[in-house]
Amino acid sequence: MGDFRNLFRITCRAGLLSIGILLLSACHSEPPWATKNITGLMPTLEFTLTEANRNKIVHAQDYRGEILLMYFGYTHCPDVCPLTLSRLKSALAKLGDAAQQVRVLFVSVDPGRDSIEDLKRYTEYFGPEVLGLRGDQTALRELTKKYRVTYGYNKPNANGDYDVSHSSAVYVFDRKGEARLLIRPTDAVASISIDLKRLLTEGIPVASQSKQ
């Protein structure tokens, strides 16, 4: 019987403690984001890849100070990739001039077929803020593993065409290169632009913020 009384006391204490923690965290929590908040879950952005549009080797640090939308796709992709890019484009259109501080990084997971020229032509079609990035399998695996995404190739058909399985998510990084949001295929364009607007107001010096 003593066992049960003890257990009851412990359970009560644990219950009270967890309610307290919940209340405290509720007081401090900021309003929820419209897309998936992944702050603190993933490492800071690091990579060394070739930017197709300038045909130049770039590092993640080169883009610090800008909001980055990173997507893993390939130019032969029949549906998901063009659809995602056009959704991002519509969301960016709602931002006005602030869209200049946002970059879409289209990382090719099919470097075997996507040449620098292909990537350049493909991304430029979607607008100047879309950049194509290309790297070898080692660099690609390192980057995708870090963000816990994967990709794979199906067997080629008679024409040598093959499907590529890849992630459908867009990773959003803030000006410091921290992973902040994950845009899923189910997220509405309006949700994306609301969150990007909010992220754009972060990390700007107060003086320049009042000027805007």
Add this chain to the structure above:
Amino acid sequence: MSSLLTYLSPWEFSPTVLIACIVSSWLFIRGMRQRRRDGLRTGFWRSLSFFLGLILIYAVMQTYVDYLSQHMFWVHRLQHLILHHLAPFFIALAYPHAVLGSGIPLRWRQKVLLPLWNSWPIRTGYGFLQNPIVAPTLFVGLIYFWLLPGLHFDAMLSTTLYKIMNWSMLLDGLLFWWLMLDNRMPNESVTLRHSIRIFILFAAMIAQILIGAHITLSKTVLYDVYSVCGRAWPISPLTDQEIGGLTTWIPAAMMSVLGILLVIRLWMKHSTAQYILDTEQGKEK
């Protein structure tokens, strides 16, 4: 050859898993030798059971299986079935406490381990975790907890959360199955009554059938993280979810049935031993 190496090498190398596996194998082998010197036999099946459990743990945590578990729901469910059920079951079935104990150098056992084991924080903590209400709640609760869709999504994105998830499943599995299969005589050590063990295993089985059936029969995709991050190979999300649900449902429930059968066997063995003990004491009187 290179592909075999890819399958056998860890996706994310963990020194903790490697060291834990090496140290426990070393202690077990040392313990077996020490016992042989003392004239005690450990037995082939007992050591096989222990090492099979250990190999299973290493295989699902430190080979290509770990990569697949991150990118395929049903492989993830299989990984947890092994971490939470099968491997701890085999290890508990080997009753390794005596062998591992003999493997630890005597001075260490006396100077460090025993005082630590008898210290009140460890005693209270262990007593709390192995309480007949807390243990099954924790065992089933952890399955439900890590399958909460929101949390599951985060656990599959964050390396830290992912590690906490897998370790909590493994450690809880070891505690639970040891509590269920503990073969010491009731007069030898304070163990859980056989009838209570059977009741716990039955309740755990029902709870696991419920969540397994819920996932299998769901017509919508409950865990979209695998679509978001990309699957290891192309497979329909609902098929993946159905196989994963069935893995959580059938084999997990079967483990409870197997557990109940083993407890019944243990019960019979213990009561026979107790009967013999009682009649011998009666003769002496």
